[in-house]
């Protein structure tokens with residue numbers, strides 16, 4: 163063996179001795195259990211996905227050691243030549259992917275991205291307009307105990323609540339306009355957490371222009387569909403766009419802010435750092451770069467298309483079984499199931515618990531104008547990003563709808579649960595996680 167080979171094998175040995183399994187078995191067991199849980203259950207939570215091993219590899223690197231306050235070329239620490247390259251790669255790929263001029267990839271999460279935009283573009287107490295939170299908005303769009311509701315002044319626009327209307331439970335653009343003309347918000351916010359329909363960004367921009375407001379889109383949920391070309395782009399209509407990177411976009415947990423306006427970009431960069439954050443998570447930014455690289459490949463367009471096809475198949479199969487969906491269906495990756503349509507007494511909380519026991523992971527969710535409180539709810543939010551990543555297609559979505567119905571009509575009965583759980587596991591084995 164040459165010297166360098168000896169060195170390498172010594173490194174390999176010490177790495178083996180230093181694995182997490184060896185150095186922290188308690189934590190390792192928990193991670194292994196979570197890995198097993200993800201591998202053996204079907205993930206229908208609309209905001210979750212399974213990243214590639216490449217994304218996870220990037221996040222688990224020495225980049226976590228580096229302080230890099232500031233931006234590429236203008237840092238407050240030495241030794242940043244390589245991490246500058248990492249952040250620039252992430253930024254450039256994001257610009258190409260979303261066809262925009264300025265990107266800030268440093269927000270630690272979607273909520274941080276939103277807080278930074280508010281901090282950059284609004285003054286304390288300023289008015290902005292967003293959707294009624296209980297009907298699909300996000301807590302960072304004006305919840306009373308969130309910074310967005312405590313330091314700023316949200317006014318809310320409704321969905322259309324007229325069951326006779328053809329856009330029942332969809333954004334009521336005339337009502338948006340009315341709310342905006344009445345309250346003259348400084349900013350109008352669109353983009354949601356539980357909205358199954360296409361957002362008309364152009365229409366929103368007309369309304370924003372008419373009342374002299376900035377238009378912000380929070381595309382946290384639909385970013386992957388936009389990148390994949392199956393949902394219209396918020397550009398050129400929106401002044402500023404925020405997103406997460408871990409939902410349909412299938413990257414690491416994180417946030418991002420985009421704009422085509424140079425003056426806004428300067429304010430936003432300042433608001434992220436030093437406004438609300440310190441050092442960026444360069445290891446996560448590296449994961450974002452991998453994710454954007456993957457999303458630029460043609461195969462991601464296929465993925466995004468299949469996500470929507472699968473959502474439509476699942477929605478159709480559930481409606482065939484007598485479940486009413488909010489707004490009557492879906493255009494994107496998610497749907498809101500009104501459980502009362504199948505069984506008056508069924509709640510979201512029970513349904514979530516029973517389905518989890520059967521290996522089908524969902525979250526309870528209020529449906530528009532839900533009379534039940536958020537911890538109970540009358541609905542489920544189901545999404546197809548994660549199961550599509552595993553390779554499931556329409557045929558399996560129909561099967562999944564059947565299992566869901568069996569569990570819910572079986573009211574959590576042991577025999578039904580065990581039977582479905584076994585079949586779910588068999589399907590999971592046929593469609594493994596990305597590896």
Ligand SMILES: *Cc1c(COP(=O)(O)O)cnc(C)c1O
Nearest residue numbers: 271272273300354355380382406
């Ligand atoms: C998920 C989500 C967020 C927040 O993302 P976090 O990373 O959990 O902070 C923000 N806005 C919308 C619309 C979301 O759905």
